[in-house]
Amino acid sequence: xxxxxxxxxxxxxxxxxxxxxxxxxxxxxxxxxxxxxxxxxxxxxxxxxxxxxxxxxxxxxxxxxxxxxxxxxxxxxxxxxxxxxxxxxxxxxxxxxxxxxxxxxxxxxxxxxxxxxxxxxxxxxxxxxxxxxxxxxxxxxxxxxxxxxxxxxxxxxxxxxxxxxxxxxxxxxxxxxxxxxxxxxxxxxxxxxxxxxxxxxxxxxxxxxxxxxxxxxxxxxxxxxxxxxxx
Numbered sequence: 001x002x003x004x005x006x007x008x009x010x011x012x013x014x015x016x017x018x019x020x021x022x023x024x025x026x027x028x029x030x031x032x033x034x035x036x037x038x039x040x041x042x043x044x045x046x047x048x049x050x051x052x053x054x055x056x057x058x059x060x061x062x063x064x065x066x067x068x069x070x071x072x073x074x075x076x077x078x079x080x081x082x083x084x085x086x087x088x089x090x091x092x093x094x095x096x097x098x099x100x101x102x103x104x105x106x107x108x109x110x111x112x113x114x115x116x117x118x119x120x121x122x123x124x125x126x127x128x129x130x131x132x133x134x135x136x137x138x139x140x141x142x143x144x145x146x147x148x149x150x151x152x153x154x155x156x157x158x159x160x161x162x163x164x165x166x167x168x169x170x171x172x173x174x175x176x177x178x179x180x181x182x183x184x185x186x187x188x189x190x191x192x193x194x195x196x197x198x199x200x201x202x203x204x205x206x207x208x209x210x211x212x213x214x215x216x217x218x219x220x221x222x223x224x225x226x227x228x229x230x231x
Contacts, residue, residue, distance in 0.1 A: 003105065004125070004202065009126075012139075020034050026193070030103065031105055040065075040084065043092060060112045068108075112171070127179065128180075
């Protein structure tokens with residue numbers, strides 16, 4: 001049975017990962033698996049370190065979409081995948097991978113999850129996490145200095161050179177595709193509870209539809225008339 005694909009998009013530092021984690025904990029870890037778009041940056045080993053530092057990581061073309069979509073399809077059809085591990089310090093894909101198991105609900109979270117049509121068309125539910133620009137920038141500075149060894153001047157240069165223009169041009173417009181816009185990284189626990197309940201209801205409808213398709217296909221293979229058909 002095909003899994004339920006859920007997209008979670010939003011700007012840098014908006015709280016996409018936080019929302020995905022809260023929903024996973026509320027609904028049960030075994031029910032949801034999470035795939036992050038950040039692991040699918042193109043490998044830049046052919047560029048010098050200085051060239052990598054100038055690379056536009058917020059452009060949709062910075063990602064290895066064929067690999068990401070292939071992995072999404074595998075997870076949707078019940079197969080585990082070997083997710084690449086990306087080094088944000090060196091800006092290259094490492095030789096290591098991590099196993100991601102399939103689950104009834106698959107979250108795909110990242111900057112351009114709703115922007116990429118081939119991926120968007122596969123999603124049954126679409127969320128956008130909306131957080132104020134100043135909050136997002138502050139979080140990015142903290143993350144990049146503490147986790148990625150970046151200097152504040154370099155972070156701000158990158159923000160105004162590529163992050164902000166890409167947010168305006170590609171990320172923020174994704175709101176029009178969202179089924180639900182979650183404000184302030186889902187800090188409102190009531191909102192998270194409502195979204196979680198809606199996901200469970202959607203999963204039940206999804207399962208019922210999948211079971212009906214499977215039953216109809218089985219009847220067709222046996223040469224018997226399907227529902228609504230005449231011999």
